[in-house]
């Protein structure tokens with residue numbers, strides 16, 4: 249039996265179920281890590297496990313660039329000199345993490361936004377990888393699952409394990425927080441369809457329990473997004489972004505702070521963009537404001 253923080257899934261595939269699940273794929277005592285967790289502490293935990301097992305870290309594959317998935321990168325790269333692989337757009341955020349709070353806020357991020365939850369420590373991406381196909385010489389395969397973030401990827405291992413990053417959130421998070429971060433709803437809906445057509449023995453979303461049946465989780469996620477779309481559409485009564493945000497926070501009992509403001513706010517903008525592109529709302533400009541108005 250391994251140490252309590254390492255869980256065997258199948259064949260050469262393991263997970264470290266820290267707050268954000270990390271994956272490990274090990275061949276000949278050489279390990280590939282899938283995401284690096286929240287912060288330096290997560291990195292430290294990974295290194296301890298690797299040392300206990302006598303494994304060397306060769307490569308980190310980052311599924312996407314959110315701070316809670318790349319937080320251990322810098323620590324691990326400094327200690328082990330490992331390579332880091334990511335898709336091109338995600339690599340930009342990994343190497344220059346100020347892009348995350350700057351993007352979420354839509355301008356220079358004020359100091360409350362420059363914290364470890366939104367801005368990881370920088371690390372060097374040594375390998376830009378395509379979002380589909382074989383990942384370097386690892387035996388792992390990348391699958392495009394954009395939507396939650398720009399060029400997010402899933403990773404499958406030859407052991408029938410599919411790491412799904414943040415394309416699905418568990419029921420517990422959805423029923424508590426309702427609104428989870430989304431960048432591109434159209435891409436996300438396509439991703440959910442694509443995932444339902446993928447076959448694996450184990451599905452591992454980063455924030456949910458590993459599961460052998462993904463269909464229920466897909467339905468829960470899809471239904472919630474459609475519910476929020478209707479809620480946002482109902483709020484569009486020639487109101488400004490801030491007024492719609494206030495209604496949404498009231499509807500879902502969301503308490504704002506700096507992080508929630510940019511995360512929920514940015515997600516709301518993505519919902520509004522989707523509704524606009526679907527022809528369900530229009531934009532009215534006047535008196536120094538942009539007002540969103542439903543068309544039905």
Ligand SMILES: [Zn+2]
Pocket residue numbers: 312314317396397414
């Ligand atoms: Zn994420």
